[in-house]
Amino acid sequence: MSTRTLSVLVENKPGVLAHVAGMFSRRAFNISSLAVGPTEDERVSRMTIVVDGASTPVEQVAKQLDKLVRVLKVVELDDHAAVQRELALIKVRIDPARRGELLEVATVFHAKVVDMSPQTVILEATSSPGKLDSLLQNLERYGTCELVRTGRIAISRGSGTITDRGLSVLAPPAQEAAEAV
């Protein structure tokens, strides 16, 4: 699957996620993954939305996102010009005798052991989506019994930021504070 990554700055207000998710549903676009969190400005949240580039008209998705009133900025992050990460927690059922073998795999992929019971080990792995996939493949032979994985987050490499431009549309925080008084 060739994925495309959109970074979306939105107002941090109630209902914004519903507006974004609703637009995807209404227009029959598929979301491969979605991650939402705060930014350096508390009035703004950042969504990282991953879509399948082959089946999704990405330009149209970006334009429709941009039309949403609470969306401040939409930027597509080029795979090569952005750092992309996903986090996974993986519970593996494993015979204590084979634990060493598993830990070797974990070391290769820079995954950490965060919990252990007589029958299971929980690994934490943070990495680029591709590397995470190969870790999971390598764990298949042990029988992964539970997997939880975040959506992708991504940030452009180099000195440019999307928040500089995205936040310029907002009133300066000082003025906001004055109004609140």
Next chain:
Amino acid sequence: MQLTGAQALVRSLEQQGADVVFGLPGGAILPAYDPLRSSSLRHVLVRHEQGAGHAAEGYAWATGRPGVTVATSGPGATNLVTALADAYMDSVPVVAITGQVPSALIGSDAFQEADITGITLPVTKHNELVTRAERIPAAIAEAFHIASTGRPGPVLVDIPKDILQATMTWGAWPPALELPGYRVSTDPDMALVREAAALLRRARRPVLYVGGGVIKAGAHAELLELAELARAPVTTTLMARGAFPDLHPLALGMPGMHGCYTAVAALQEADLLVALGSRFDDRVTGRLADFAPGAKVVHADIDPAEIGKNRVPDVPIVGDVRAVLAGLTESLAAMIAEDGPTDTDAWLSCVDGWKRRFPLRYTQEAGGPLKPQYVVERLSAITGGDAVVVAGVGQHQMHAAQHFSFTRPRSWINSGGLGTMGFAVPAAMGAQVGRPGELVVAIDGDGCFQMTAQELATCAIERLPIKVLIFNNGFLGMVRQWQELFYEERYSEVELGTAIPDYVKLAEAYGCLGLRCEAADDVDMVLEKALATSDVPTVVDFRVHDREGVFPMVPAGRPNDEITLGPEFSSEEQQAATRREMPSAQAGQTKGKEVLAR
């Protein structure tokens, strides 16, 4: 100044310049109805909230100003949903205000609770659940701003009862709008406009493909100027009827599934389409891959997401179509001054030939069954096009759009995108409120009429003398036509019967004048009587031929090249039309029958 939330709401509507609201009160919105009594707002008390929604739409279509509708929580709000979806599809500026259960009860399945912001999310341009009374003025101001700027659309503001009852401090008007993510690009890129003008200067077979955006932008005068300068023919979509005068020599009529042959053929043969505030809807394009195969495309729209959505243009222009048209005319005039006029003579004589040879055609035989097209043509002739015509959805809508000769913008109101049966009566009511003293005529089907007929009561009580012309064929006519054509005449659940209800008695029961007309000879007399009645609404039960279809027709999902002229044309004529044959000198009139053609 301390106000309740409800007072702030009413005051905001007044400040916003709203003069009328269409609504129906209930528990959660009750606080707002108290200050409404002493306000400058006219409240039109509907019989069903769907009627209020469509009335707000009709008002907006007729005036260009946002229509306002008010409903209570739960079922009141959900009854607005169809109208909001309709307004969203047709880009109609509507502001809907709904009551909500008190904040503390939200999420508890309280009495008359519905998540209306959730429900209307995919059918509104924007919506908001207000959580503080202080927010009300800005929420209302933002709703009007969003509804009426850029590509217009419906905005819903949901206000919990306790927020309406809370007190707040009324500040300065207008309040600061908090819309950092809302941007409208009105100024077109003039380099692209010049590029488009250059294409138009060189085009040999151009067509101006005009959509509803031209009416919304108030750009009809600019359109006329460009068309005449470029000497390019103009087709006006269902949403744009009236944007260009139908009797103008450059008018091609309506394109699409039931469009005029000439408009459909001209789009297919064009070497340049200039799409203006139109959106390449499937009902216009037929099978998209086969639409206007040889044409370069200039697409101008205020909504960037429309550009390239269905057809990738050669010249994309985002901006206000009025500014685009003015820019195109200016650039083209300069190019013409330098290089001489456009060369479209051959093209114009070709489309004129098609117009003469393959016109809209039907036959009203003397003493024969009454044809709906005849009623439309008589209405058009008697009024001279000086009427606001409102239609529902179906055969009557297409006959009205085809056969009424529109002379000016905002004289045609219908449900285009959503195709909402029952639209006409309440929309006509709203149009009449917005254009008092003008002639407002709803052309409706018997199926459509029965969906919202209760608003006749509102019209009668409010002294809104709309005329409702029911084209009563006793069928869900358009569905019947599809069953005839595509299901080998296996008619399934489409017969309504002409006799029940008795529309004359129904009209009288609602305090309206009820008339019936069954023969072509009586049409003028009945229409004149209806048009002369100005104290009460009038309903006319036109008993029209139940086998009459709507033609021409392009079957759904088929290429526009497969246009069928219909039973009024011979197979030779159909073949000639399919070949898009140039007319011979004597072609045109036919066959001893009284042929009525535009």
